[in-house]
Amino acid sequence: MLSASALRYCHDRHRDPVIDSVSLRVKAGEIVGLTGDSGAGKSTLGRLLAGLLRPQAGRIELDGTPLPRHGLQPVQLLMQTPELAVNPRWRIERILHEAWTPDTTLLEALSIRRDWYSRFPHELSGGELQRVTVARALAPGVRYLIADEISSMLDALTQAELWHALLQVVASRRMGMLVISHDAALLSRVANRCYRLNAGQLDALA
Amino acid sequence: MMPSVTATLRFDNRRLRTLLIALATLLALGLVLTGSALLGEQATRPDFQARLLPPGIDHWFGTDTLGRDLFSRTIEGLSLSLWVGLLAAGLGTLVALVLAVISTLGRPFDAAVGLLVDMILGLPHLVLLILIAFALGGGTQAVIVAVALTHWPRLTRLLRAELLQIINADYVRLSYHFGKSHGFVLFHHVLPHLMPQCLVGFLLLFPHAILHEAALTFLGFGLTPGQPAIGVLLAESLRYLSAGHWWLGVFPGLGLLLTVLIFDRLGASMQALFTPREAQT
Amino acid sequence: MKALLAVDALSLSFQRYSGWFRRHAVPCLNDVSLTVVPGEVHAVVGASGAGKSLMAWAVMGLLPANAHLSGTLNFDGLPLDAERLAALRGKCLALIPQSIAALDPLVRSGRQVRWSARRAGIAAHRTPHIARQTLSRYGLATDVEQAYPHTLSGGMARRVLLAMATAGDADLLIADEPTTGLDPCNRQRVLDYLRELADAGKGILLITHDLQHALTVANRVTVFHAGTTLETAPSDAFDGQGERLTMPYTRALWQALPSNGFQAPARERTHEEVLSLA
Structure with a gap:
């Protein structure tokens, strides 16, 4: 179980915290939705949970132990713009293999094609590149995913394709996932339960 | 109307143009260096039978007041300029890279490097050059050191900004998140990104360094009077220009101009190749 | 009604290097056709990479040097060649760019709106008044005029871009993904402004990947797929x-x-399959 308790984070010491005493739990095999207005701190909370930011107070634990400081992180973050999440000078093959070597079944499930391997990131569409970053993040040892608005830049068809593939992999590996989105219809499709982040506070939604 | 698939080499092909400029640069470099090796002795040998001859078949660029062959002297001067430029631009790029890396180590380091950059940029360029060359006692080495020590600040600023942008990029943070080491990130993400900047920086420093070397020698700082440097040749020519001996100033000046232009063009072309929007033109 | 903008059989290809020096043409747009009439919001939807933005750049003449364009572009019944485009751009045709990075980070917002107004041919002494009026139309107070772009929120910066594009009373407005990165409230606000402009008789070309929200304001929708226009539907x-x-x-x-x-x-269908299904 991924649990966060009494998290607090401010970007700037002189301003109000973006996240204030937020506690949250995601169980293995569970998909939790997170919504809120822009600037409410959704992305900050996602980065805290993934360990990309360190909270100023509070703890983040995975099955009762703190997140590891070194090595492959068991909580991985998927970002809104895949173009920023990959090195623009690397070819797709190198990007895909940075964390591990994905097996053929996974590549097929995400419809990643071999002929992309020699291309550069700007030669793939947003949806294609997003699937590459998803495959890269699914290394063995990764048990939770934070999906931060991963489909808000995609058209409806590409969005549906991405989510169907991702949900299938997550379910087969019994991974836990936090889905951040301001699209209520999408969250009702993919999440088991939802939270709303408002002025640094977390409320459960029915 | 262009055919839909073309495999022809056209003049609007920037990569081809860059290659041609690079080849021309190499050719010029080779000619000057071999020329200086072959003609070296001729450049300082006086011939009082042939004083102040205009350009002709025996002396392509004419001769000076001591009857020395101006063509040999120009080639010799350019060769010195190229060495100074090469060493100074190389050293300058290295200093810039090291300082840029240091400035990313933390806030106090960044402030210190920033102060240093502002300090050097704040002083008048030529005055600083003269001071350093003077303090080191003159000579070729002093000129090289002076030019190298004054040309890094702008490149340092540029490289520092690039570095900060890369180490804060999401893909670099994710790389650490995949368990990659600092060494991996440095060699696979950061340095490959900086190399084009360094190369372009080096090429654009080159003409600057050469011009300042010429300026220093023109003003009489640095080299011994007998040694043919472009600046020395131009300074010597001043006295004879009004007497109608135009070739004494025109040919060394033209040589300097062409050398500077060719490196400037090469640098600008390379820069365009590394700019995503222009890379395919 | 007479079309304000008519794009007919527009094709676009880029010269790219294959290997070191050889180049070949990569087709990006193929047989793109659509019209925009005054008073309508015409939405162009499709996947990212389908070429929607390229079409906008082609209309505005903002393509890089290695682009090759064929087909016809008509504005107000006359061909839109480079010369006419240079005269009309910013006056009769305006673009709201996709990225708020299009704002100059070193210049106060008010001054940038005044620049746009000046570009649109408004006399210099009237631009401060026009800029203030346009900004207040989009609910931006006078302090926004003094603000530098980085101090503005995404929604406010987007409205500054909107103000810049509309300061000059252009007849055709191309909005390239104007709602990306905005929360639902700000998104609806921007879409409503576009609707208002159309109701005032302007032609709006709304480029977006977000079909759902485009439908709330659009009169017609053109669907883009793999560089071509598949269909235009009300x-x-x-x-x-x-x-x-x-x-x-x-x-x-x-x-x-x-x-x-x-x-x-x-699974993903290739473009040929999509066409053969028709």
């Missing part, structure tokens, strides 16, 4: 199971919305 045809849509791809796009069926096709 927005009320997007209804029920999409029976009134002619192309299977358009229907699939409609049915993939999370609020409809959230259906994904079995």
Whole structure:
């Protein structure tokens, strides 16, 4: 179980915290939705949970132990713009293999094609590149995913394709996932339960 | 109307143009260096039978007041300029890279490097050059050191900004998140990104360094009077220009101009190749 | 009604290097056709990489040097060549760029709006007044005029871009993904402004990947796929199971919305297959 308790984070010491005493739990095999207005701190909370930011107070634990400081992180973050999440000078093959070597079944499930391997990131569409970053993040040892608005830049068809593939992999590996989105219809499709982040506070939604 | 698939080499092909400029640069470099090796002795040998001859078949660029062959002297001067430029631009790029890396180590380091950059940029360029060359006692080495020590600040600023942008990029943070080491990130993400900047920086420093070397020698700082440097040749020519001996100033000046232009063009072309929007033109 | 903008059989290719020096043409747009009439919001929807923005750049003449364009572009009944474009751009045609990075970070917002107004041919002494008026139309107070772009929120910066594009009373406004990165409240606000402009008689070309929200303001929708326009349908045809849509791809796009069926096709179809389904 991924649990966060009494998290607090401010970007700037002189301003109000973006996240204030937020506690949250995601169980293995569970998909939790997170919504809120822009600037409410959704992305900050996602980065805290993934360990990309360190909270100023509070703890983040995975099955009762703190997140590891070194090595492959068991909580991985998927970002809104895949173009920023990959090195623009690397070819797709190198990007895909940075964390591990994905097996053929996974590549097929995400419809990643071999002929992309020699291309550069700007030669793939947003949806294609997003699937590459998803495959890269699914290394063995990764048990939770934070999906931060991963489909808000995609058209409806590409969005549906991405989510169907991702949900299938997550379910087969019994991974836990936090889905951040301001699209209520999408969250009702993919999440088991939802939270709303408002002025640094977390409320459960029915 | 262009055919839909073309495999022809056209003049609007920037990569081809860059290659041609690079080849021309190499050719010029080779000619000057071999020329200086072959003609070296001729450049300082006086011939009082042939004083102040205009350009002709025996002396392509004419001769000076001591009857020395101006063509040999120009080639010799350019060769010195190229060495100074090469060493100074190389050293300058290295200093810039090291300082840029240091400035990313933390806030106090960044402030210190920033102060240093502002300090050097704040002083008048030529005055600083003269001071350093003077303090080191003159000579070729002093000129090289002076030019190298004054040309890094702008490149340092540029490289520092690039570095900060890369180490804060999401893909670099994710790389650490995949368990990659600092060494991996440095060699696979950061340095490959900086190399084009360094190369372009080096090429654009080159003409600057050469011009300042010429300026220093023109003003009489640095080299011994007998040694043919472009600046020395131009300074010597001043006295004879009004007497109608135009070739004494025109040919060394033209040589300097062409050398500077060719490196400037090469640098600008390379820069365009590394700019995503222009890379395919 | 006479078309304000008519794009007919527009094709676009880029010269790219294959190997070190050889180049070949990569086609990006193929047979793109659409019209915008005064008073309508015409939405162009499709996947990222389908070439929607390229079409906008082609209309505005903002393509890089290695682009090659064919087909016809007509504005107000006359061909839109480079010379006419240079005269009309910023006056009669305006673009709201996709990225708020298009704002100059070193110049106060008010001054940038005044620049746009000046570009649109408004006399210099009137630009401060026009700029203030335009900014206040989009609910931006006078302190925004003094603000540098980085101090503005995404929604405010987007409205500054909107003000810049509308300061000069252009007849045709091209909005390239104007709602990306905005929360639902700000998104609706921007879309409503575009609707208002259309109701005032302007032609609006709204480029977006977000079919669902484009439908709330658009009169007609053109669907883009892999560099070509598949079909143009009135927005009320997007209804029920999409029976009134002619192309299977358009229907699939409609049915993939999370609020409809959230259906994904079995696998990605190639462009040829999409066309052969028709």
